[in-house]
Amino acid sequence: MNYIVFDLEWNQSPGGHVRENPKIPFEILEIGAVKLNGRRKVVDQFHETIKPLVYTRMNRYTQKVVHMDMRDLKNSRTFTPVAKSFLKWCGKNPVFVTWGPSDLFELQRNLEYYHIEHRFPKPFLYVDLQKLYSLGYLDGKKRPALHEVVEAMNIPQDRPFHAAFDDAWYTAQIMRQMEGIKPLLSYKSVDYYHLPEKKEEEFTLNFKTYSKFVSMLYPDKEAAMQEASVTDLKCNRCGRPLEVKIDWFSGTGGSMYYALCECPKHGPVKGKIRLRKGPGEEVFVVKTIKAATEQDVADIEERQQSAQERRHKRAEKERARRKARKAALAAENKQKAKARITQQKAKRSRSKKPDSAPKGNKKGE
Ligand SMILES: [Zn+2]
Numbered sequence: 001m002n003y004i005v006f007d008l009e010w011n012q013s014p015g016g017h018v019r020e021n022p023k024i025p026f027e028i029l030e031i032g033a034v035k036l037n038g039r040r041k042v043v044d045q046f047h048e049t050i051k052p053l054v055y056t057r058m059n060r061y062t063q064k065v066v067h068m069d070m071r072d073l074k075n076s077r078t079f080t081p082v083a084k085s086f087l088k089w090c091g092k093n094p095v096f097v098t099w100g101p102s103d104l105f106e107l108q109r110n111l112e113y114y115h116i117e118h119r120f121p122k123p124f125l126y127v128d129l130q131k132l133y134s135l136g137y138l139d140g141k142k143r144p145a146l147h148e149v150v151e152a153m154n155i156p157q158d159r160p161f162h163a164a165f166d167d168a169w170y171t172a173q174i175m176r177q178m179e180g181i182k183p184l185l186s187y188k189s190v191d192y193y194h195l196p197e198k199k200e201e202e203f204t205l206n207f208k209t210y211s212k213f214v215s216m217l218y219p220d221k222e223a224a225m226q227e228a229s230v231t232d233l234k235c236n237r238c239g240r241p242l243e244v245k246i247d248w249f250s251g252t253g254g255s256m257y258y259a260l261c262e263c264p265k266h267g268p269v270k271g272k273i274r275l276r277k278g279p280g281e282e283v284f285v286v287k288t289i290k291a292a293t294e295q296d297v298a299d300i301e302e303r304q305q306s307a308q309e310r311r312h313k314r315a316e317k318e319r320a321r322r323k324a325r326k327a328a329l330a331a332e333n334k335q336k337a338k339a340r341i342t343q344q345k346a347k348r349s350r351s352k353k354p355d356s357a358p359k360g361n362k363k364g365e
């Protein structure tokens with residue numbers, strides 16, 4: 001089994017967002033990769049620049065970071081032959097390694113744009129070394145820049161950054177030199193470019209300390225949260241159905257949901273749902289289930305309390321608004337009634353006038 005550590009450089013619409021092609025917002029200009037064997041020894045390398053076909057002028061922000069301009073690319077091959085060479089060079093069943101999740105996503109978007117066939121597995125797992133570095137050396141949440149880690153690890157900085165091959169090379173060096181990486185390598189990331197297309201394709205991955213479920217696309221969050229597969233709570237270690245202590249409730253912003261449960265064998269377990277935007281308006285769900293520490297239990301209880309308070313405040317506001325509306329309506333009706341009475345009085349007094357005037361005429365006496 002080989003690791004393919006790769007990096008891409010891409011351009012975007014020089015005319016800004018309005019002039020971009022939504023099918024390919026980022027057009028790949030360069031692929032750089034280093035092949036490592038199972039013992040993380042460098043066995044081969046790949047580097048090629050690409051002549052663009054969609055955006056033929058450089059976006060000014062891109063120009064600032066990439067070490068190329070359009071003149072350098074005019075003799076390069078176009079994406080289709082380069083991508084085919086690259087995929088062939090990768091070999092069978094490689095494990096892709098990237099710094100952050102976007103390179104694998106954009107590679108697939110470009111492959112799809114040019115209708116290039118590939119045989120990536122479903123689910124498609126890869127190594128996000130930026131995440132593993134954070135899990136091993138930082139808090140697990142931070143996402144450090146490549147050059148920061150190169151510096152922290154005292155890797156000689158004898159190459160430029162933001163050039164595809166050099167970034168891939170640095171990433172490979174980090175992978176080779178990271179101590180204690182072996183157990184971390186089991187924490188694969190899931191690619192979200194190709195999502196499950198139907199219910200039967202939804203899947204759960206079991207990692208050592210947590211499980212991760214990825215859903216298909218649903219029209220909106222309400223529809224997603226009605227699905228049993230989405231809200232289902234089973235222990236990540238033994239698969240037993242969990243006893244629900246605090247049922248799913250939404251956090252601030254509405255894209256996260258939390259739950260707290262108990263496994264009869266493993267104790268407190270927490271559930272987290274993250275609603276993510278798919279293409280268009282649709283959403284998909286990433287649900288993780290993990291043992292809950294005392295701190296986690298306290299955090300979830302606190303979150304639930306503030307969610308309840310938010311709900312109460314919202315309800316109170318709604319009640320106040322309804323009351324105000326009712327009062328305004330009543331005042332309006334009163335006004336109308338008053339106007340009607342005044343009108344009627346005026347009418348009556350008008351109709352009285354003609355027969356009151358001639359009276360007292362003493363003609364006929
Ligand atoms: Zn259990």
